[in-house]
Amino acid sequence: NAGVTQTPKFQVLKTGQSMTLQCAQDMNHNSMYWYRQDPGMGLRLIYYSASEGTTDKGEVPNGYNVSRLNKREFSLRLESAAPSQTSVYFCASSEDITSTDTQYFGPGTRLTVL
């Protein structure tokens, strides 16, 4: 039982390049999330998927797109990377979307945009 896995662990991009961050969970959770973590700012929600087939914007969605490929997988795409997107990205999942549900996090992807 691996929990939440993310690939890649590290990535360096040039401004304007695109990339997709992959996330998968094996806990049979319905809901999945993408966060970014910046120093001194805690975690901010980029996009989430309440259930398979649905996605919605979070607090900071500009410059990102997501795809809920199936119940297990939720990917985050940067179409044209900018230096402001340099951050650590975390995927999380929870059994459901209610506020009592605990979110479980992946190990993160450290992205640098030059």
Next chain:
Amino acid sequence: AQSVAQPEDQVNVAEGNPLTVKCTYSVSGNPYLFWYVQYPNRGLQFLLKYITGDNLVKGSYGFEAEFNKSQTSFHLKKPSALVSDSALYFCAVNIGGGSARQLTFGSGTQLTVLP
């Protein structure tokens, strides 16, 4: 809007001493409170949560937290700190009846346990 504050960016404690990491919150309703720990270059790991019931919540690795409604606080505690407890700790709050997407994180407290 809900918010959470971790008033101390850094907490230092000697190994074997009790530790406290502070958290205060603001919500317009019943609060649901969470603590997570992040070790270097790792993801966040869930420690414990308060939803309802007993104000003292016990969690993983010997940690506990006390919900205090009158002081709007949810401080994380451990009776005897270990060097391996050194990590970044995040408090998070949500609101009863809300959505998990509304989970709001504090800015984190770096705990250093000195040998």
